[in-house]
Amino acid sequence: MRHLMNPLDFSVEELDSLFDLAEDMMKDPAKYADVCHGKKLATCFYEPSTRTRLSFEAAMMNLGGNVLGFSSADSSSAAKGESVSDTIRVISCYADICAMRHPKEGAPMVAAGKSLIPVINAGDGGHQHPTQTLTDLLTIRSLKGRLGSFTIGLCGDLKFGRTVHSLIEALCRYKDINFIFISPEELRVPDYVTEMLKSRNISFKEVISLEEVMPELDLLYMTRVQRERFFNEEDYIRLKDFYILTKEKMELAKEDMLVLHPLPRVNEISVEIDSDPRAAYFKQANYGVYVRMALIYTLLELGKKEA
Ligand code: CP
Numbered sequence: 001m002r003h004l005m006n007p008l009d010f011s012v013e014e015l016d017s018l019f020d021l022a023e024d025m026m027k028d029p030a031k032y033a034d035v036c037h038g039k040k041l042a043t044c045f046y047e048p049s050t051r052t053r054l055s056f057e058a059a060m061m062n063l064g065g066n067v068l069g070f071s072s073a074d075s076s077s078a079a080k081g082e083s084v085s086d087t088i089r090v091i092s093c094y095a096d097i098c099a100m101r102h103p104k105e106g107a108p109m110v111a112a113g114k115s116l117i118p119v120i121n122a123g124d125g126g127h128q129h130p131t132q133t134l135t136d137l138l139t140i141r142s143l144k145g146r147l148g149s150f151t152i153g154l155c156g157d158l159k160f161g162r163t164v165h166s167l168i169e170a171l172c173r174y175k176d177i178n179f180i181f182i183s184p185e186e187l188r189v190p191d192y193v194t195e196m197l198k199s200r201n202i203s204f205k206e207v208i209s210l211e212e213v214m215p216e217l218d219l220l221y222m223t224r225v226q227r228e229r230f231f232n233e234e235d236y237i238r239l240k241d242f243y244i245l246t247k248e249k250m251e252l253a254k255e256d257m258l259v260l261h262p263l264p265r266v267n268e269i270s271v272e273i274d275s276d277p278r279a280a281y282f283k284q285a286n287y288g289v290y291v292r293m294a295l296i297y298t299l300l301e302l303g304k305k306e307a
Contacts, residue, residue: 053071152217
């Protein structure tokens with residue numbers, strides 16, 4: 001039995017196969033419409049979500065399966081003090097696979113250790129968000145035609161942003177990636193990330209000004225300053241609108257640069273950008289359904305049964 005805790009749990013070759021499968025599912029959804037008949041996905045979300053939870057549920061329904069779960073800690077027995085370990089033992093009796101989001105880093109890993117069914121980390125605190133990374137990689141591969149040989153700017157909250165941490169680790173396995181980290185001093189990417197890049201001779205620089213580096217970028221990955229990760233409301237208010245991507249800033253960018261964002265957005269991308277052909281964030285959300293379909297199919301070993 002296999003879980004997904006970190007994007008690195010899959011080799012580059014396994015990811016290629018997963019993305020090929022996701023693209024096939026996108027091209028020919030009817031072929032997969034019944035492959036999960038009789039199977040159930042549990043979505044155990046201890047933290048709010050729109051995209052991750054609902055795209056997992058849509059993915060399971062697209063495969064002909066059923067879904068059950070909870071969307072907040074308050075509506076589960078966690079509110080009565082039940083541990084994640086006990087919850088997953090029980091969920092293992094009700095479902096065939098589980099997607100879990102938790103505010104505590106490592107909670108899905110603890111669950112996986114006790115689980116009798118595959119567990120997918122759907123975001124744990126400021127740590128990892130592997131299925132967002134799979135979504136990001138599939139989006140880049142599909143829209144750019146390659147994973148590698150580009151300059152990517154990651155902008156916003158690089159300190160607490162789990163999507164950023166997962167994506168950097170995943171992209172390090174591809175060739176000729178040049179990272180530009182764009183953040184205020186207080187939200188710089190953690191030292192363990194820059195140390196890892198240095199030790200592997202991977203090119204990166206850290207800047208504060210988005211405008212300064214805009215012409216260099218092939219991809220711009222915008223992120224939200226996350227109110228829920230701040231200890232201090234004053235700091236959040238001071239930093240929340242540090243970056244706002246506007247039409248004027250987009251004029252500095254390459255004609256084929258793509259703007260990605262894991263969403264939700266607050267103010268960091270002006271809505272006037274949504275109609276720019278380089279805005280790829282809503283397409284990215286759509287890719288998320290197909291990559292989660294491919295992931296469920298793979299972790300339930302449905303391909304093996306057919307072979
Ligand atoms: N991208 C993402 O994780 O969105 P949600 O928080 O809405 O799931």
